[in-house]
Amino acid sequence: MKTARRHDIDWLRVITIALLLIYHIAIIFQPWAMFVGFVRSEQSLEGLWTPMTLLNVWRIPILFFVSGMGLFFAMRRRNWKQLIGERTRRILLPLLFGIVAIAPLHMFIFQKFYKLPLGYYPHMGHLWFLGNIFVYVLLFLPVFYLLKQREGGVFQQVLGSLMSNPVGPLLVSLFFMLEAILVEPQVYSIYAETWHGFFLGALAFFFGYLFVYSGQHFWDTVKKWHWGYLALALSLYAVRYLEFQLEAPGYLMALESNCWILGILGLGYRYLNRPSGLLQYLSQAAYPVYIIHMFVMYLGALLILPLKIHPFLQFVAITVFTFIVCYLLFEFLIRRIWFLRPLFGLKGKVGKEVAKKIMASDA
16 A cells, blocks of 8 residues: 655654754753763853753654654555564664664763773663664554554544544643653653653654554644644743743643644644655655764864854854764765665665766766
């Protein structure tokens, strides 16, 4: 069964990863950066953190939602054996490679920055996200295939009817609010290698699949009500900012997170669901760039932070450095060398059409 390509979901993945890079660079200029394993500037830009707090409750959850949606579309074209094989190549292989070849790079730069003894132990670092996704695929695949076999049944009809009401998608937030109450994360927006991040990611992945499974009803609802969801999200952010100094109770932050995500999904579906050559390139680049961005960012900080310039100019310079170097590495190494491609989640062989484009770009 063929399914039309959802260009808006591809765009949201690209945009969210770009925002994630900027968010990580902003951490460098916070006084607490070292406590979360980042290199730290001696000149803080604490004012920069206020706009970052608009992102911190949804930047990671939306990627889990989108990953669950992506699995729905992948299941249209593959049986369970093919799907596990494909996810093993695209997720598990880059994760294992990253543990032995990528995470050590930014760890060594971190140690050099702080003049620490060089050392390394195997760990996922920022690639924890891939580990979670692979576990979710194995965990939920039996349920998802059972749902697929019962398409058109009572559950899908009830789900579709629920999602046709603007309150329907918001009801999903109850599960996220309950997670925050039960797990009680010390800091809601810290997801990496925590039980909070694992359970929240599992919920987002699961409901991302169900949103698409429910059919057109969900997309029509978020398209129509996206400004309402965003207004509610902004109101909850105002409460978080004014009443709780940006750290509201977890259940409120969970609700705010989902309101942002529903509004963004609606905006994307309304304005971004169209093909483009730029999207085709950026969509392929986003995953490798995510994998390599930490050591490139740390390298940029190592080179730029010693410069005697205003810290905001340092922030801009590290941002430009990170994006340019990441895309140069993607374009001239990862994309073109066949044995590197699968290590970064790309198909192993460069197709004829891609090869022609690469040759034409070099001409």
